[in-house]
Amino acid sequence: MAIKRIGILTSGGDCAGLNSIIRAVYAHAKGHFGWEVIGIHNGTAGLLARPVEATALDERVAGSDMLRQGGTILGTTNKGDPFAFLQEDGSHIDRSGEVIEGFRLLGLDALIGIGGDGSLDILRRLAIQGGFQLVAIPKTIDNDLGATELSIGFETAVQTATSALDHLQPTAASHSRVMVLEVMGRDAGHIALSAGIAGGADVILIPEIRYSFAAIEKKLADLRKGGRNFALVIVAEAVRTENGQSITSVHGGGATAMQTYGGIGHYIGTELAKRSGAETRVTVLGHVQRGGTPEPKDRVLGSAFGVHAVDLIAEGKFDRMVAWNSRRVIDVPIVDAIKGAATVDPHGTLVKTARGLGISFGD
Incomplete structure (x- = not known):
């Protein structure tokens, strides 16, 4: 499948180092492959909005200032599970179809999702249901995602x-x-x-x-x-x-x-x-x-993860999460990474x- 347009979103709690990932994804996808990169705002909430809340990323995200900036320029959310979306009256409804429709409205060929175990589980279920291609990047200050020795945000x-x-x-x-x-x-x-x-x-x-x-x-x-x-x-x-x-x-x-x-x-x-x-x-x-200037390790790790995630898309390897192991970036099935918390x-x-x-x- 010819890749021309990919999306990227941050989901779950914010942390330091997320912007280094966004920077690396854009720089590698645009500079090496010529792809268009769409930044989706506020995680899955951006895909629920109509019109969809998203922006085509440009050279402004390739600057070195992105490495020093905490949080995420795309915004994020740790509320609103689309499979059981909370209503004002306390009831829950399934809005997963709307999220999938939002993905299709953007005309994306693949999605890079950055999140922890809960966020990545939701994104994977959406990808399976909607039939779209997903690559994941681990982000959690708790560093409790399986199959990776380090997650973005932990060092800071x-x-x-x-x-x-x-x-x-x-x-x-x-x-x-x-x-x-x-x-x-x-x-x-x-x-x-x-x-x-x-x-x-x-x-x-x-x-x-x-x-x-x-x-x-x-x-x-x-x-x-x-x-x-x-x-x-x-x-x-x-x-x-x-x-x-x-x-x-x-x-x-x-x-x-x-x-x-x-x-x-x-x-x-x-x-x-x-x-x-x-x-x-x-x-x-x-x-x-969660805030503050990212430590060098989070900047380096975020950069390495972002480049590897783009390479996975180019190689047609989906439903996988990038990970850090033995001083190098590897990739593992998402399901293996989220099946259990990596506790002390x-x-x-x-x-x-x-x-x-x-x-x-x-x-």
Whole structure:
């Protein structure tokens, strides 16, 4: 099939490094193959709109400023599953046919979809139902997509969390406090684990390892016995209470309300203060981890992923996701990448490293 016109969209939560992908896709598709590249706005929501919300990309996206720009110039959405689209009255309807029609109205020969497990699952189902060609690129700060060692956005999120620990340590020491830092991690504790090691945390709490306050208190007591007057605790948002309950909060209202993780940091801080008598302070990074200037690794990875995705289209290889493995870009079936979350291995290298450094996981 002769390729002349391809589309690209970003879906799910935003992160640093997305614009480097868009830049690479345009530069390679236009410069090497002469294809037209259509940027679809706001993920599948852009394909639902009439007229379809999309723009033909031009040389403005090929500039180096795109590498430095956070977020996504195309916009994105993590709401509105087209197979079960939420209505104002709380009911759900199937609008997948409208999305597929939107794809056809654009006259696209193939689509590059950038997203996490949920977004890529939806896009794949749409591609199968609509009979259009799809290539996927992994994007999630949680780094929990299977079949790839790294996803776009993870390195910048880890740097942000590490920087937060760097800033919290001096004030913790100055005031003899226990500083609790809550970071993102919906299904996995990769951000907390990597940042905890890099930022010198004393306690790392992740959803993959069950903790007890008794064990955390013992770690704090050991630090005091060793002459330390402060401690740093980093906790992933998906960590549960000691008795196994999840802590969530609701954002927005009405049909657009969303329930997300959040609040475990304050729970840990409050309980530690009550149980140990320590003076605690809690910092919740939240969406700070998604924004900001992309780290070099996310820029390089995004560029490599974008070029490889275009090559897959040129080679007629579809229903595949680009991935990073052993210092090179590979591609794998999308279904293999989204079939299960890649959580932290409690017996893996980084957990062993942390334990070897004397970091406690509260177990």
